[in-house]
Amino acid sequence: MPKVCPYIIIFDAPTTMLPEKYVITIGRTFGSGGRALGRLIADKLGIGFYDKQLLVKAAEKAGYNLEYLERNDERAPKILGGIIPFSMGFYPMSWLGDSAAASDGIYKAQCDFIHELADSEPCVIVGRSADYILRDCPNVVNIFVHAPVNDCARRIVERFECKSLEEAAALAEKTNKLRANFYNFYTDKRWGHAQSYDLTLDSSKLPLDELADMVIDYVRRRLR
Secondary structure: OOOOOOOOOOOOOOOOOOOOOOEEEEEEOOOOOHHHHHHHHHHHHOOEEEOOHHHHHHHHHHOOOHHHHHHOOOOOOOEOOEOOOOOOOOOOOHHHOHHHHHHHHHHHHHHHHHHHHHHHOOEEEEOOOHHHHOOOOOOEEEEEEEOOHHHHHHHHHHOOOOOOHHHHHHHHHHHHHHHHHHHHHHOOOOOOOHHHOOEEEEOOOOOHHHHHHHHHHHHHHHHO
């Protein structure tokens, strides 16, 4: 009688199902690759990715010229020649002037569209204080991506946004201040502080593809 060789069949564990609707928000320092990471995560999960598209929708809703929105993207309103950091989580009041009122309208339009997205589809949203806007919504995971200034400067040069590392580092510092002012103005949290997010990542430690897999694994475990 012939011998039967024993064998083992190994089945992969079933992929954890994600909710029908969920949002991954990504805050990022300039040059850290946060936007690219967000795109990778969205592509791997097969869900929507929103960054500049938010500006287009906000322009349509608020009746502003798209070029105007791009110039003021993720910037707190300028008042009396300087920026007043509210850090109160409220919209600026009309008495702050026309500039603040215009910024308020733009921000409100983006808030409305972000809520529409959260109610309609799973997606990744980059920037625009989306983590705070969706603070009361279920199934939201908030990520912040950062990297050492030298790594950010190198990435900026590689994207052909600056010619030298020194110029890139200066641009990163300026942009990060603008983003921090915007976030701190419209929320009651602090931009870049670990306690403001569910997960923070140093993008210089691993390739973005591996970081995307880590985030997806975290999201699956969080939302299962």
